[in-house]
Amino acid sequence: MLDQDLVSQEYFYNFLTGKYSIAVMRRxxxxxxxxxxxxxxxxxxxxxxxxxxxxxxxxELAIRTFRDKPSVTRLINNLERLNLVIRVNDKxxxxxxxxxxxxxGRKMKEEGMKQANNTIEQALGGLTDDQIALSHTTLHRVxxxxx
Amino acid sequence: MLDQDLVSQEYFYNFLTGKYSIAVMRRxxxxxxxxxxxxxxxxxxxxxxxxxxxxxxxxELAIRTFRDKPSVTRLINNLERLNLVIRVNDKxxxxxxxxxxxxxGRKMKEEGMKQANNTIEQALGGLTDDQIALSHTTLHRVxxxxx
DNA sequence: CGACACAAGTTGCGTAAACAACCATAACCA
DNA sequence: TGGTTATGGTTGTTTACGCAACTTGTGTCG
Numbered sequence: 001m002l003d004q005d006l007v008s009q010e011y012f013y014n015f016l017t018g019k020y021s022i023a024v025m026r027r028x029x030x031x032x033x034x035x036x037x038x039x040x041x042x043x044x045x046x047x048x049x050x051x052x053x054x055x056x057x058x059x060e061l062a063i064r065t066f067r068d069k070p071s072v073t074r075l076i077n078n079l080e081r082l083n084l085v086i087r088v089n090d091k092x093x094x095x096x097x098x099x100x101x102x103x104x105g106r107k108m109k110e111e112g113m114k115q116a117n118n119t120i121e122q123a124l125g126g127l128t129d130d131q132i133a134l135s136h137t138t139l140h141r142v143x144x145x146x147x
Numbered sequence: 148m149l150d151q152d153l154v155s156q157e158y159f160y161n162f163l164t165g166k167y168s169i170a171v172m173r174r175x176x177x178x179x180x181x182x183x184x185x186x187x188x189x190x191x192x193x194x195x196x197x198x199x200x201x202x203x204x205x206x207e208l209a210i211r212t213f214r215d216k217p218s219v220t221r222l223i224n225n226l227e228r229l230n231l232v233i234r235v236n237d238k239x240x241x242x243x244x245x246x247x248x249x250x251x252g253r254k255m256k257e258e259g260m261k262q263a264n265n266t267i268e269q270a271l272g273g274l275t276d277d278q279i280a281l282s283h284t285t286l287h288r289v290x291x292x293x294x
Numbered sequence: 295c296g297a298c299a300c301a302a303g304t305t306g307c308g309t310a311a312a313c314a315a316c317c318a319t320a321a322c323c324a
Numbered sequence: 325t326g327g328t329t330a331t332g333g334t335t336g337t338t339t340a341c342g343c344a345a346c347t348t349g350t351g352t353c354g
Binding site for chain 3: 167172189190214217218221222223240241242253
């Protein structure tokens, strides 16, 4: 491969190294902070899934956030320390923890989603609905390919 | 915002939480490992920029990889320990370090780029050139918006 | 029933991240 | 020229990640 190919394919390599994603997550982090929510974007991703559905197992959260089990264990540890979620041992399968939001965690939903939507608007500004929809298809395929 | 909106907009929130990027970077990591290259995907992103152009400052590497200065400092530390790069103090501006590849680092280019291209092929399999080009436009805009 | 595979979660270790504070050198400009 | 500002890099702290190894509890099947 020639050097000029390296450069012309820069987009692909930016994708490989997470450049786009770093940009988006950093902005989300900043927006959350400015809104007075002291959670990280990673913690947000757990909270988001619980806002959609409570009582998920850590395993299920790992799948939905595409993180591994140890990462989820530690994210839940930190969220529990912040009094945003609690672990409830599953009576039917004592291996599992079911994760529930606390009152504070539930109350955070409104502002948390607002900042998420802000971030998305900032990221996608100037793009048409068609462009966005097509990228959706593409990224969905990427996830399917790599799963 | 209603709960069903949460779900229908799932794509956006996956983007926010870096789900796509995690998938790609993890695959790159795996491909590198299977090819016998013991570097992380983050280290790869530094090496890639040096394969394109040697003698960059850490500041310039930070901009090109969209990472902050401390991250680059530590990535270079680790790459130096692996004997893949060296810091050379700039005679003209003694604040700067110019980063050069070692022989080993240069030799790694071929296999490193091969695995990167493998990863991209795996990620984009089944997508048309048009789809890919459009996503390129979209992601480029995202970066522009958030820069 | 009991051995064995499997699944959920945790812990250990090395690496990487953001942010803030800091040092050294260079550039600016009054 | 001398003080202020800006820039390149490092260090400290907390958080997060990936992988491997481990514990505990469930399911399976001879």
